[in-house]
Amino acid sequence: MRRPRPGMPPLTIRARLTLTYAALFTLGGSALVLALTTAFYHFIFQPLPDDQIPSSLDPDHDHFVGLSDQIRDAAASHLLRVALALLVLVVAVSALVGWWVAGRLLRPIADITAAARRASGTTLHERLNLSGPSDELKELGDTFDQMLERLDAAFAAQRRFVANASHELRTPLALTRAAVEVTLAKPEPDQEQWRSMARDVADSTVRAQQLIDALLTLARSEQRLTDPEEDDLADIAAEAMDRVAARCRERRLRVESDLGPAPLHGSVALLGIAVANLLENAVKYGSEGGLLRVTSARSGADRVELTVVNDGPALPADRLDRLFEPFQRGGGRGRAPGPDAPEGAGLGLSIVRAVATAHGGRVTATARPEGGLAVSLLLPAA
Incomplete structure (x- = not known):
């Protein structure tokens, strides 16, 4: 990387663009002037064809030839001086025009710089909304x-x-x-x-x-994964179901499972916590003696999916997005946990969403028409 010399302030991009425009125009103009001058000399000083030379010369012929040579030399020198003066003038004008054009072209960057300097916790709602062509x-x-x-x-x-x-x-x-x-x-x-x-x-x-x-x-x-491992979402779900088996018996739930192969690559510890939270929430907020269905399978060529379904009261659609917000408990879901269930911290589904996002996946919740909830965890397949 080239560094500026000591004592020389670095040139701005606008100044560099202006100098680039001026240098290019100077090179082009100089080439044009040299080409015109060379052509001028070539056509003026080239010898006459043989058929145009007179057979008999006037006594004053040599005098006129010398005078015409002096006139042509003076005209060529004058033309060269005028061309160079015009070149200097045009270069100066082009530099000013280039400075103005560069400023116009770089105005969006100046707006972005000003917005970045103003950005703070209270001004993040502002937007640039730049207009113009899609460049x-x-x-x-x-x-x-x-x-x-x-x-x-x-x-x-x-x-x-x-x-x-x-x-x-x-x-x-x-x-x-x-x-x-x-x-x-x-x-x-x-x-x-x-x-x-x-x-x-x-x-x-x-x-x-x-x-x-x-x-x-x-x-x-919510942090970046550091030690991903190969595993199967079906095995993780099976272990989580073993941990909630006693609670399912206490609440007399009808447990159905269809755990198909769902290989993935990720943090087994975080995925285990996410799946356990899904099942614990389904058991805690499901209806007494209701349904608990857990399925896992591939979803297309590059996705695996785990779905947890339970019974319960009907849920309004406008509350589904709030389920994954922190500290949303039974009241936020339109139902209350079982009478013997301990009150949680309200972070279960928030953790599920954070784990899904960290793995490049997503989690969705759908209200069942007959009541209850179906939560799907979609993750990239191995």
Whole structure:
């Protein structure tokens, strides 16, 4: 990479374009002037044909020939000076025009630079919306707008996530503090009251730990995969079904499975968490004695799909997108978990979506006409 000399400020791209225009015009103009001058000399000083030379010369012939040579030399020199002066003038004008044209051509880049300098957490909603032909600069502006849109969505999700996490962590801490203060406010608490306080504190601590573990899992799921492995989505689903088998028996669910081969390449640990969350949510929010169906198979040549279906109340279509937002529990789904089910952190499906995105896939939810939900996890096949 060429570096500027010490003491010389680097030239801007507008200045470089202007100098390039001027240099090209100077070279072209110089070649034109030289060509015109050479042609002028060639046609003026070339000898006369033999048939045009007179047979008898006038006594003053030599005098006229010398005078005509002087006139031609003076005319050629004058023509050359005028051509060079015009060349200098045209080069100067072309440099000014090139400076103006370069500024016009680079105006979109200046707009992009100004927008990048203004970009902050409060201005990410602004867009360039460059007009003009679909050229490289228009493509650059559209790409910059898309980047701002992604950043705006990421910042909004981060602000919403931090607010929700703060609220969720405040609840177990408040319960712990209330249990301790109530017990300490009693003049002489007995052993059973101390035990009750200890149980309340332990329950609140477990809830806070579960929330923190879920937040860490979600953060890890949104990062780039570092150690992908070969595995089969059917095997991961089978292991997850073994873990929820006892809960299925408690709720008397009709379990159906059709686990076809679904080879993939990814993080087995994160995929196991995602599939387990899908099944646990299906069991927790499904109807008592209802259906739980789990299927896996290839979806086309380059995709594998895992689908989890359960029974339950009918879900409005406008709530489906909210299912994958952080801290959306039973109320956000239009149904409540079973009476003996522990309340979760509300991050299960958020983790599923983060894991799917990290693997280059996606997760979708569809409301069943007869009630309940069908959630499909689509991932790239191995």
